Amino acid sequence: MSGGDMVAVESEIATIEEALSTTPAKYWGDADMQSRFLDLLTARETGRPPAPVPAAWKERKRLQALMADENSEYWKGPKAAENQAYYLRLLGASEEPGLVLGLNYTANPDAPPKAVESAAEIMRALSVWDQASLVEAFDFALPEAVQRAAITELAAGPPRVAPVASAADLERFQTDEDNAALARAWGARAAACLGTYRARLRRILGGLSASDRRQAIHWLNSAPPKEYAAIVRQLAGA
Structure with a gap:
């Protein structure tokens, strides 16, 4: 892994660590983020580049950012129904069992x-x-x-x-x-x-x-x- 790649990995690790520290509910509720964190830590240990971020994950993050704004095109306007249906398709297509197939009800301590x-x-x-x-x-x-x-x-x-x-x-x-x-x-x-x-x-x-x-x-x-x-x-x- 090149020096530039390592810098990018460390930067992404720092971003997720900050989320884990400041908004742990978001981290533990996001199976994609958890999986990505493990990939990045493995890359740090082995020196091999992590797998590219799946396009579906990027799309889900984009839509989730829109969801946070009640006036965004996710909730209002001609594209609202399309955006909501697309998000549910992305959610259902996820391979992460924590999202759809087996929600973990382990109590947050x-x-x-x-x-x-x-x-x-x-x-x-x-x-x-x-x-x-x-x-x-x-x-x-x-x-x-x-x-x-x-x-x-x-x-x-x-x-x-x-x-x-x-x-x-x-x-x-x-x-x-x-x-x-x-x-x-x-x-x-x-x-x-x-x-x-x-x-x-x-x-x-x-x-x-x-x-x-x-x-x-x-x-x-x-x-x-x-x-x-x-x-x-x-x-x-x-």
């Missing part, structure tokens, strides 16, 4: 056990494909402040006494087809479940900046129906 348990409940309600989609969206499309607020709320659990939604609130909630399906599933408990869900959502949003709050609401409202329903059911205690 730094995460509160209750938060891990609550997150697992959300995941168990989803197919493997939807699980991978939700993990990627949470890790890369939400600001870190929103991620921390969500984990804190999952760790806290539902409030001891939550306000019961009014009949008018419940009626407005059901004007959306996905929400109407949730209310039907809740049955006689619908008003109580809606009250609990909204109380917990207010706690998540309450400490955020205006920008992070807008992005969190946009992320939730843009979630695919199955992922949205799994999140709402967990927060509602149903």
Whole structure:
């Protein structure tokens, strides 16, 4: 490996090490980054150049950068549907089992056990494909402040006494087809479940900046129906 190649390898290693240090959730949620890190460390040890970065990985990183901006062409405009479908194809074509075929639910030792348990409940309600989609969206499309607020709320659990939604609130909630399906599933408990869900959502949003709050609401409202329903059911205690 030439001197220039070695400099490039060391630079890339330093970049990933910084991500591992400052945003460990991103590193451990990204099987491609983990695989690349091992390739780079092997290249450092053996002196042989690492394999080129797969084009699909570069494309996923490009789209993930767009996902972080709620006003980008990933979410809005004539290319939004195409970009979202393309991203899911890239995700499904990945050879990394950690992304699609076998999500690792080993608890993060730094995460509160209750938060891990609550997150697992959300995941168990989803197919493997939807699980991978939700993990990627949470890790890369939400600001870190929103991620921390969500984990804190999952760790806290539902409030001891939550306000019961009014009949008018419940009626407005059901004007959306996905929400109407949730209310039907809740049955006689619908008003109580809606009250609990909204109380917990207010706690998540309450400490955020205006920008992070807008992005969190946009992320939730843009979630695919199955992922949205799994999140709402967990927060509602149903």
